[in-house]
Structures are given as C-alpha cells and as structure tokens.
Amino acid sequence: MNAQPGTTQGRAVVLGGSIAGLFAARVLSESYAEVLVVDRDRLTGVKEPRRGVPQGRHVHGLLSRGQQILEGLFPGLTDELAEDGAARGDVGHDVRWYMNGERLRPNRSGLVALTSRRPFLERHVRERVLALPAVTFLEECDILRLQASPDRGRVTGVWVLRQAPGSTEELLEADLIVDTTGRGSRTPAWLEELGYPRVEEAKHRIGLGYTTRHYRIGPDFYGDDMAVNYVASPSLPRGLIVSKVDGDRSVVTAYGILGDQPPTDHEGFLAFVESLDVPGVHAALLAAEPLDELVAYRFPANLRRHYERLPRFPEGLLVMGDAVCSFNPSYAQGMTVSALSALALRDHLTESGGLPDPLGYFKRLAADAIDGPWAMSIGGDLAFPGVEGERTPEILAGHAHLARVQAAAVHDEEVSEALTRVIGLVDGPDALLAPALMAALDRHDGRAGR
Template sequence: MVPTPRPARPAERSHAVVIGAGLAGLTAARALADTYERVTVLDRDTLPAEPAPRRGVPQSRQLHVLLARGAQALEELFPGFLEELLAAGATRADTQGEAHWYLDGHLLRPAPSGVISYGASRPRVEHHVRARVAALPGVVIRQGVEALGPVATSDRGRVTGVRVRPRSGGAGETGGAGEETIPADLVVDASGRGSRAPAWLEELGYHRPRQTRVRADVVYVTRHFRREPHHIGGRSGVALVPFPGLPRGGAIVSEREDRFAVVLFGLLGEEPPVDEAGMLAYAESLPGPDVAEVLRTAEPLDEPVRMRYPASARRHYEKLDRHLGGFLVTGDALCSFNPTYGQGMTAAAQQAVVLRALLAREPREPREPRERGRDADGLPRRFFRAAAKVVDTPWLLAAGGDLRFPGAEGRRGPADGLLDRYLTRYRAAASVDPVLGRTFLSVAHMLQPPARLMSPGHVLRVLRAPRTGGPAGAES
C-alpha cells in the first residue's frame, strides 16, 4: 500500500522552535509536527538516555501522578502510549476503588468509579514522551542550548527566529561564544516557571501579561519505598488532603508494582522533616494511618528530597490587547499550580491537544503578505484564549483549595465563603455517599467541570447526608 503523502505546508509553516524539552515542550512539539515541515526542540540540559531526574526539572525527584484527563490527552497525542507506559512498569488504578482519599479528615467512601489514574515517575513519563517525539519525521531535539530570546521583524510584528547559545560543561554556566539565530516561523516558550517571555515581550515593545498569584508556601518531601502486597491493604495509593486546622498532608502512589513514592507536605509554615523519626511523627499526625504504616514498615530505597513551592502563578496572556505574531507560551510558563494537586502534566498535555486542533483548523493555503501581516497575532490570540479555558479548571481547584486557608495570600471573591461552606459539607457527605465521591474525583481529574459538584441532584445528596461522616481512618 502506498502511504498517503502529507499535505503540502504553506511557506509560513516551514519551521517551528520549541524552548524546553520537558513535558510541555515535548507535547507542543508533537502538536506542531503535523503541520510544520520541521520542529526543533531546545533544552539547556544534557538529556538522560534512560529515565532519570535532571537539573532542569528539579521537581522530577518528587511524587507525580498522571491524572485521568492527562492520560487521555497523552493517548490522543501518542496512540498506544498508555499501554507502552504500563509495559515499562507503570501502574493503573481506579482512584476511588483502589485508593484511600481523606477529605477534611473524612475517608471518602471507597467504590468503583471508572476514574483511572496512572502511577509513574516524572522521568519515566518524560522519557517515553521524548522517545515518541524524537521519532517523529522532521523533529530534532537539541541539547545543551540556552534560548536568549525571539528575533522579530523590523516592525516587531512577528517572530523570525530565536537567538541561542551553547551551554558550557560547568554547572549552571553558559558559554560566551557560539551565539546563533535559528530562523523560525513559530516560537513556543515551554521553559517552565522561570520563563523570561514577559521580559522578552517588553523588550520588543509589548506589554507584560498580568499575573495572578496565590501564595501558600508549600514545602514537600518525597521518598521511595519498596512496595509489598500487604502494604496499605493492597491498595494502589492514598491521598490525605490538608484542610483548615490541619495544613498538613501526604500521599502514596504506586510508581511500579514493587515501588511506592511517598510524599509529605505542609502549607504556611508547616514543613515536613527529612529524618526518619521526624517523617514518621509528621505522618502520624495525619488523619489516616496509611502513610505512617508505610514509613514504619517499608524498606526505603533512597534518601528524602525536599522542595519548596512558594506560590501558584498564572500569566494572563489571553488578556493582552496585542500579541507578538508567531510566539506562544505553554505549560508552567503560562500557568503553574501548587504541585500537591498533581495537575501540571495534565494541563500541559491538554494545551498541546488544543494547539494541535487550532493548527488543524488554520488555513492551509499561503496567504498574501498583507493578509499575513494583518493577522500576525491570530494564532497567539486564538491559542491563548483556548489555553485559558484549559487552565480555568485546574486553577480554580488549586487556587480555591489554597485560599481555604486564612493565611494564604490571594484574591478572594464575595461568594467564596458560601461556596466553601457547601464544599466542606460536600466532603463530609462523600464519606458516606460514593456518588459524591465519584463526582469529586472526576472533577479533580478534570473529567468534569467544577460546576458538576453543585448540580441540583448533588446538592440534594449533600443536604440529605448526615452532618458528619465516619471517623477518619475507618475502614469500609
């Protein structure tokens, strides 16, 4: 059978450059590969040949989970990806039927939900995505390269490339020689929370995007343990969510059949220790016994690693009145969330799905130069508006969850108090009503909108439930 040739691309779809080879950059490259003749991905690091943490992704040593919506997005971008991940040792679990969730100290009623998550380390997920992207026709991944900023046309209306220079072998050093400009029709900044895109835009005469921040001063510590069948009753994982009055939490995720990732975290001055006795005492202060059980009885496989995350930050590129043509921002460079909600990989993959769909709908025929100039910011405008809708749900969940704590810094709305009282009662009711639990997890995994929690049927279930659920730690 003769393969169907790929459709010819217009001149302005010749070359795209992606800054950053993390999950956001790699999935963006996948989205671009369908419509651009060439895609070059740049990264400051020397990328590992096998799954391993790296300097440019410091959170890669911490616990990660692939939420249900993120798993769907990666499967859409890379058909067969989830089976490949499972074959490499990752785990798959029903988040309500095979895990324990403690909400406001109440154990969510276990029951099959169909909300499926995947346990795998961040380096493992990134490794398999990177291999898929590197195998795409026309895609090149360049390592050890620092992006210095976009190059624009004389009228600064759109990008024409990106300036780069090689990094030296020294830790954190850059070489002074070898600067070059890589021509590009599109530049995507996926460089993470340290993105310099706002400064780059300002240098070219554009406004910086407005930023919304919610500061909760999260500190978290991850350690890996050998998993044995008897641990936590054979379940796949545990989540103990902080709440006002107890700004501490913890979680367990099965990264492999024989390996747990365990995280302890605290907000607003609560800081998990890294010594064994201190970690155990901290875990014993949590509502459920599961994390403490693993720390007490399981064999540690490495040393604890601590990380700090001061604030969630959202840059509102969608609200700019003028965009630099051919310049996009995605992933944590667009919006970064409190990592204890596990939303980062999922939000990045969803943004790539959106980008792919927008490119597929763009005109495929070359436009006249004056038409291109008139619509220079068309794709950025459409992408940022669509990406904002992707970000809305995880931002509402993460920012809203953090702003429950009086000490968290951020803007609160006039209706927040009433909503918080309802959701507090909802969490307690979910400890006896599995339908409420299933919806809560569907929303947390971005399968349903948050408004579903307040549907008339759910409000009725909450009002009919006992005022308090069973005691934290009670078995079903």
Template sequence: MESTDCAVVIGASIGGLVAARALSDTYARVVVVDRDTLPDQPVTRRGVPQGRHLHALLAGGLQSLERLFPGLRRDLVASGAPMGDLQGELYWYNDGHRLCPATTGLTILGASRPLLEHAIRARVAALPGVEIVERCEVLGLTTTPDRMRVTGVRMLPVGTDATEQRVPADLVVDAGGRGSRSPVWLEALGYQRAPEETVRIDVTYVTRYYRREPGHLRGNFGAGGGAYPGVPRAGGVFAQDGDRFALSLTGMLGEEPPTDDAGMARYADSLPAPQIAEIIRSATPLDPPRKMRYPASTRRRYERLRRFPEGYLVMADALCSFNPIYGQGMTVAAMEALLLRRLLTAGTGQLAKRFFRQAAEIIDNPWSIAVGADLRFPGVQGRRPPLQRLTNAYIGRFHAAATRDPALGAAFLRVINLIDPPTRLFVPEVVARVLRASRQRPASA
C-alpha cells in the same frame, strides 16, 4: 516573510514535548531546544529537580496524552507502571473524611516523572522532522524590523566555545516552565508584560521512595490526604514503576516536613490517612528524603494583552504554574497541546489571539480548583468573592457526605481529575445527595 516550514519549541520537558507533538502535524521541521543534558534512560535530570518528587498524572491528563500518543498507557504499563481504580483502590481523605470506596472506572497510572517524560520524549524524537537539541540555551528572539513578528531564536551551546546560532522559524513556542524568559524578551521588544495573578502558598514537600511489598496497604494502590483549614499539612503515598511507593509529605504556610525517619513518621501521624505513616514505619526506604519548596502559583494572562507579536506562543508552566499539591500541571499542558493541534488545522492566522483566549478557558477550571482550595486558609492572601464562605461550607458538607455516598466520591474525583467542571458538584441531583447523606452521621477518619 518567506515561510521556513519550521517551528521551534523552547524547553524539552513534558510541556515542550507535547507542544512538539502538536506542531509536528503542521510543520515539516520542529526543533526542540533545552539547556539540560537529556538522559537516554528514565532517570531524574538536573533541569527537572521536581522529577525526584511524587507526580500524579490526573485521569484527564492520561486521556489527553493517549490522544496525543496512542498506545502510551500500554507502553508505560509494559515498563512497569502499575494501574489502579481511583476510588476503588485508593484510600482518599478530604477534610479528614475518608471517601467511600467504590469502583468508578477512573484510572490512576503509577508512572514516575522520569519514566513518563522518557516515554514521551522517545515518541517525540521518533516523529518525522522533529529534532531535539540538548545542552543549548536560547538567548533571545529574532524578529522582523518592525518587531511585529517573531522570526526565530538565538541560541548558544552550553559549556563550549561555539558561536551563537540562529534558527529561523515560522512559529516559536515558549514551554520553558516557571522560569520563562518571555516577559523579559517581550518587554525588550516593546510589548507590555502580561498581567499576572499570584497566590502565595509557601509549600514545602519532602519525598522518599520505598520498596513496595504485596502486603502493603492490603494490596491497594495508595493513600492520600489533602490539607484543610486548621491542618495545613498533606501527604500521599502511591505505587510507582520499579515496584516502589513514592511517598510525599507536604506543608503549607510555613509548615515544613522533617527529613529524618522518626520525624517523618510523627508528621505522618498528624495526617488523616494512617496508611502514610504505616509505609514509613514498615517499608524499606530506597533513597534519602528530598526536600523542595514552591512559593506561589502564578498565572500569566496573555489573553488580556492588546498587542502580541505574530509567530510566538507561551504555554504549559510558562503560561500558568499551579500549586503542585493538586497535580494539575502535566494534564493542563497536554490539554493545551490538543488545543494547539486543533487550532493549527484551521490555519496560523491570529494564532496567538485564538490560542491564548481558549487556553485561558482550559486553565480556568483547574485554577479555580487550586486557588479556591488554597483560599480556604486564612493565611493565604487573595480576593475572596462573597459566595466563597457559602461554597466552602458546602464543600465541607460534601466531603462529609461522600463518606457514605460513593456517587459523590466519583463526582468529586471526576472534577479534580479535570474530566468534569467544578460546576458539576453544584447541580441539583448532586446537592440533593449531599443533603440526604448529611442527615446521617458521617464516618470520619
């Protein structure tokens, strides 16, 4: 097959954009295709309904995006995104216990999803050889006669009488999100579907924006409290660009936050973080509440397939879609893009095999964090290893101990921000701190 020196990316959301950035170092031409209309301003768009809701870019994600796009953080701050210290300027509550405040140097950036996506898209569009095609739907894949290699895509402009177009490519990357068509397309080509792991959590969340005033939260960046057994509710309020707070209320396993002012305030009163209800009652709302549902986390195990066509990859949410409560999706997509860029420097031979194997290693930690936390709830179906109870008991003591020991808080934040692996919480010096702090009476919410 003659080389086209072209790569095609399906999806122009953040996963597709970071994939295009990685590909642009290897291919002379990169075509990003999306069926949505892409705005030239940082506003929500129809194709990303979750863009209206609270997004948290983890510290590990900010570091990864800065490696892909040097100066991105500076540009976002210049566009109005506030910054804060993750432990020193936020009220964190875990299992009802407030994390001991301290300065850690871990940064949280209050960039809304529309602002972040717009800034990344502008940088990708400015790369030599990159073309972003909007309002165009990918209908399927083209292949060699033996179907052993993907050779491009078939696509059709949305809402027009135009005819089907074909774009030949050396590599096609599916970053089409949770609605990925890869399982259907590959099955039609004679390949097995990738095994799937699904954890049903039935999350419902409601988000509203409020005007941020200097006196709110004593000038701090925000507050958050996660759900835990017996309290399947969570909430967070974080500073965002535009002098706003983004406030979300979340319910799991049938819990559903209300959308009226009084109901939202009562719901927030049931959370460990009193700052959330404070904002609902004292701040000026800027828009109506928006509700969204997320039924299940899904991981597609492409690394377990024996056969997979050359010239094709799946990444970001199309590969693994996480419970949005933990804010891991954008960070994992950026990490996968860095992996893709590194693998391409070593050549394109057996790219899918190498990528899926190492991407699985990237996904393992955030997946274990999210699924492990979800499986603490008896109503969540899933396999629970024998050590699960012991681990859960230890984490409960860990959160209680972290009310007094700021080093434990920093260790926990480094893990959930995907900087350190979860095993970091179980090393001897950390366990010793937990035991030592446990001898004192913890300060609860």
C-alpha cells in the same frame, strides 16, 4: 523534509523539552513540516531526574483528564507504561482518598489512574515524540534571546549556544516559536525588550513545602490498592501521598502549607507523617526500606501570566505550560493542564491553518485549559485561613458546598464518584451542582441530622 498531509512547509521551534514541550511538539508535528525541540539538558536516554526539572524527584500525578489526552495523543501509551512498571488502576476504587481526615467511599469511576516517577513518564512520552518523523531534538543547548523582524511585529527565530566547547552563537530561524521553559520563562522580559507592554501577573502565596523519599514497602500495606492520598485540610494543613511507582518502589511525599515544611531528617520526617494519623502509613514506613535520601522542595506561590489580556503580541511566538500558569502542585494539575493546553494549541492551529493569531490563541488557552483549574486551585487555597486573598461570597459559598460534598462522599458512592471526576478535571465544578447530586446531598444531610 516532505511535509505530512495538512502541514505547512515551515519550521516550529519548541523552547524546553519537558512535559509541556513534548505535548507541544506532538501537536505541532501535525501542522509543521519540521519541529525542533531545544533544551539545556541532555534528554535522550535519560532515566533519572534532570537538572532542569528540580522537582522531578517528587511525586507527580497525571489527573484522569490528562491520562485521557495522553492516550489520545499517543495511542497505546497507557498499556506501554503499565507493562514497563507503572501502577494502573481505577482512580476512585484503587486509591485511598482522605479528605478532612476521613476516607472517601471507594467508587468504580471507570477513570484510569497511572502512577510512576516523573522521569519515567517523561522518558516514555519523549520516546514517542522522537519517533515522529517531523521532530528532532537539540540538546545541551542554552537559549539566549529572540530574533525579531525590523518592525518587531514578528519573532523570526531564536539565538542559541550549544554547550560543547568552542561553540558560537547561532540563529535558529523559525515560522513559529513556542516557549515551554517553565515558571522561569524569559518571554515577559523579551517582550519588554521588543517594546511590548508588560504582561500582567497574578500571584497567590501558599508557602507550600514538601519532602520526598522513595521506599520499598511490603505488599501487605497496599492490598489491592495502588496509592494513598491524604489531602491537606483547613483543620490540618498537612498532606501525604504514598504511591506505587515504577521499579517496584513507592514514592512518599509529605507536604505542608504556609511554611510548614516537612523535615528532611529520618526521625523528623516520620514524626510529621505520624501527625497525620493516616491508617497504616507510619507503621509501614517504619518497616520499609529507604531507597534514597530525603529531598525537599518549596513552592512559594501560584503564578499566572495573563497573556490573553495584552493589547498586542508579536506574531510567530506562543507560550504554553508553566510558562503561562504554575499551580499549587498538591492539586496535581500541572501536567494535565499542559495536556489541555496542547489540545487548545491544536484546535487553534487547525482553525488558523497553521498560522496562529497569538492573542486568539491565548484567549482560547485561557478558556479551554487554564481558567477552570486556576479557579479551583485558588479557591481551594483560600479555604486555609492563613492564606491571603479575597474571599468573595461566591468563594465562601463554594467552600461551604464543597465541605458538604466531601462529608457526603465519605458515605455515598454516587457523591464520591462525582467528586472524583471533578478532582480529575474530567468534569467541571458545576457537576457538583447537578440535580441528582443535590438530591444525594439532601439525603445525606437528612441522615446526618437524625
């Protein structure tokens, strides 16, 4: 195969073909002559949830920053998704946001909201990746172990076993391997087997449980809107998302923290929804047509693997996506952080000439993609009294300021827009401390105190 201009004459192998793996393959195709994506599932032509994505039946959100990166990596894909049935609108104006039980004031943020089922989005991204000349897929293939150089200083390949009867183990040699196999990644164990230190892990228990069903809901419920997002709060640690998705359907996901799992029977689920008192939702579901069975999923804890803190790491191996950091899914950060990680990978490969320095990559990944969302997620979780963890003075001050912002966003469009941009990872939390915003908060406080 002839390399594209600027690429190296080498092969990169991506372990895992979900969203993070697809983003990785896209940017690797700019630096490597051949990119091979390996996954245990069948990928091509798949339109429904896969075994390897057990949460694939539930609501998924691509935050505003993720949508921007998606469009940058795959120009025209936003229009393609909308034309094929995804809902599209303004994330500040066409989504009904509820925080602390009150609806935020709609705002014209200019940020694109796209809502669809996870398999729908993944299929469209996968088709774009498959169209890249450098990329091929090796499907229905189990990943066994790594192959390293005699001194164990470099990973040189990966051993796999095709699931077809009569297959034998085979070695896929590679100049670079990127592990995107998710939360259950075996890289920590593989590293120890090669004599490397154990990677430090941070876990923050949240005990999140959510239950999902798809419905056909009458258009009167939405009006001109596309979704309802009722965010769990310390006073009521339950949440709900109702969203238009592809196929003229709606996905309804209810969730609770600290073991408050929404029921999986029809009456119990509707009672859970009713407890939230979101205007119009319970009545709409009573009249809606259920399209499938209720399914549940549990997420016990946020998990982060601090590869950037290791003193040494083998060359020829990188890790990305949930295999590095797995977030509380109620904040919808996962796919967007994978998109940010792809940009971090691209930047590192550009600077290194396609020959990555693993520890340099992990430090960039932490700074550019993970640190900010991780702090937001953990800080948000610690607002709930039952969640264990240290509440530093900085975190408590952040909670107080965010509560002030949310209260003002109910009435003030400028504050609502600023909050929308931070939630969407377009702006960092410091944007909520900008002088103009602080002045708006002071004005709101003055009116509220009268």
